[in-house]
Amino acid sequence: MWVGFSSHFAASSTREGKKVNQSSSMVKKNSLIGWIGLTYLLGLAAIELWSRIFHHYVFGDRLPFLPLMMVSIYCGIGIMYSWIWQLVWIVKHT
Numbered sequence: 824m825w826v827g828f829s830s831h832f833a834a835s836s837t838r839e840g841k842k843v844n845q846s847s848s849m850v851k852k853n854s855l856i857g858w859i860g861l862t863y864l865l866g867l868a869a870i871e872l873w874s875r876i877f878h879h880y881v882f883g884d885r886l887p888f889l890p891l892m893m894v895s896i897y898c899g900i901g902i903m904y905s906w907i908w909q910l911v912w913i914v915k916h917t
Contacts, residue, residue, distance in 0.1 A: 863901055870897055 856864070874890030882889070 834913055859904075863904075867894075867897060867901075 868895050870890075874894065876888075878890050
């Protein structure tokens with residue numbers, strides 16, 4: 824999908840993704856991962872830390888499905904956010 828989107832929207836992304844500052848050098852407007860993506864990845868790391876270390880000490884052998892359920896729900900939220908973000912981006916740039 825990345826190759827398809829980038830080849831289809833290459834002309835508009837180069838105009839909008841970079842701007843020229845006072846010294847005529849190119850400045851990157853958006854990074855690959857924004858603050859929302861970074862927050863999401865940190866949350867995923869926290870869930871993984873909970874699953875590997877703290878779940879065993881808090882619940883013992885009870886609720887063995889809970890770590891997998893937490894990861895599944897969290898990843899589902901991330902995928903839905905990604906789809907909505909892509910849809911909004913496509914609608915704005917077409």
